[in-house]
Amino acid sequence: MAKRLIPTLNRVLVEKIVPPTKTTAGILLPEKSTKLKSGKVVAVGPGLPGKAGNRIPVAVKEGDTVVLPDYGGTQVFLCDKEYHLYRDEDIPGTLHD
Amino acid sequence: MAKRLIPTLNRVLVEKIVPPTKTTAGILLPEKSTKLKSGKVVAVGPGLPGKAGNRIPVAVKEGDTVVLPDYGGTQVFLCDKEYHLYRDEDIPGTLHD
């Protein structure tokens, strides 16, 4: 069965980050800290075709931690694992330490 | 009767892959593994005309295994076999082993 999905055009494949609900010590975390929906980019498309035969670079890259929009995206399952496809323009930003 | 359909512009002709409902040994597969709709690209159009007399290359190619969108596409029958036509921009990605 297929193991890898390469997105088309300016699409990006994202694995959602599920925020921990308790600390490693077992203490329950308040709901407040879970408000930002984020994910890890696992694959990006080649970009939309430009006017001059070029490709418009995709706004995020593989490995980026990205903020996810509240709505939209397409749910896909690869090896029973859930991923989401987004157009790069729908990704509001990237997260850094 | 016509045997071959060549799509126009950026359209692609896809034969849907029907996921097996049981293994070769006859064991029924759980419904979960069938969630990804996919197909095999059997023909692609020449691409949309670009601004400079060029053709914008189609995002997928003949033989590609593609993820299919949940909605859209045009059903066509060739020799009583069902195919679907999509605009390349509606194909979310390609699948690889």
Place this chain on the structure above:
Amino acid sequence: MAKRLIPTLNRVLVEKIVPPTKTTAGILLPEKSTKLKSGKVVAVGPGLPGKAGNRIPVAVKEGDTVVLPDYGGTQVFLCDKEYHLYRDEDIPGTLHD
């Protein structure tokens, strides 16, 4: 009375192909084989004007057997014979033996 219609811009004039309902030997054909709507292109326009004073070539040519979309097109009658006008981008593909 007018005998010839030359479509404007990227329009194409199509004569619908009515699929035979019985074989030459008189055997009734099952309805299934009639599912693909097709037509013969009898005239094409000069193409849409491009940005550089050029013409964007029309996606199909006179004599092509084309798949027809399920909806759309403009019905015209020339010498009491029915034809349909389509924009070339609405023609999903061409049929070949």
Place this chain on the structure above:
Amino acid sequence: MAKRLIPTLNRVLVEKIVPPTKTTAGILLPEKSTKLKSGKVVAVGPGLPGKAGNRIPVAVKEGDTVVLPDYGGTQVFLCDKEYHLYRDEDIPGTLHD
């Protein structure tokens, strides 16, 4: 009073052709032959401005017999005579003997 109307941009001024309802010999014509709405182009605009300071040529020319769309167009009266204004892209084709 004004006698001549010069359309702006890509507009064309059309005088509708009213199909005869009987032959010159007085025989009533069946309604079927009247199904194609057509008109004579009496004036065309200079064309839409192009990107390079040029004008995009209008798709039909003065004197052309044109097929008219079923809907749209603007009715104008010049010297109590009825005319219609159309954008050239709404004219589906020209008619020739």
Place this chain on the structure above:
Amino acid sequence: MAKRLIPTLNRVLVEKIVPPTKTTAGILLPEKSTKLKSGKVVAVGPGLPGKAGNRIPVAVKEGDTVVLPDYGGTQVFLCDKEYHLYRDEDIPGTLHD
């Protein structure tokens, strides 16, 4: 108080022509002759900005007698006199003797 209005972009300032309801000799004119709404162009804007730093020329000029669309336009009052502002693309044509 302000006496002159210079339209912006591709707008034109028009003074509507009220068709006479009777001849100079006092004979009432039938309503039919009043069907064409027209006006005199009293000012035009500099045109929309083009892609190359140029201005796209306005489709009508000061002094033109123009056909007016049935709807649209913005009513303005200058020194208690009524005028209308239109985008040049909404003016269907110019009238000439």
Place this chain on the structure above:
Amino acid sequence: MAKRLIPTLNRVLVEKIVPPTKTTAGILLPEKSTKLKSGKVVAVGPGLPGKAGNRIPVAVKEGDTVVLPDYGGTQVFLCDKEYHLYRDEDIPGTLHD
């Protein structure tokens, strides 16, 4: 507190002109003379970015007396004084003596 607002892109900041309701001698003015909504441009943005790295000049300039559209615009308060922000394309024209 902030004293100056510089609009972005092709926006213009306008202070509405409230027409006098009586003359300096105290005579009430009829409502008719107040029909034209106008304002004074107090700041303009740098213009929208053009295709060639340039800026498309804003259609009006600081100090201009402008006709205001009947609807639209964003109300802002600076030091308790009311201003309005408009896109330059929504300003129908400028007023001159």
Place this chain on the structure above:
Amino acid sequence: MAKRLIPTLNRVLVEKIVPPTKTTAGILLPEKSTKLKSGKVVAVGPGLPGKAGNRIPVAVKEGDTVVLPDYGGTQVFLCDKEYHLYRDEDIPGTLHD
């Protein structure tokens, strides 16, 4: 946990300025002075891709005090602190002393 958010494309990250409701001496401020919604830009994206492989500069920059639109924007939480993401074209202007 992530500490920095870099917006994509022409997005800007804004920390809203909450207007003081009383002076430092404890005197309550009237509601009138709070009417302008503003914020501090804490991060900007690289700009939208232009046609020539360039980037269209973002209309505001880090550190700018900006007027905020009445609606729109995406609420995000970073380290339990509230921020908002806007497209630069939705920011009506910048504020200066």
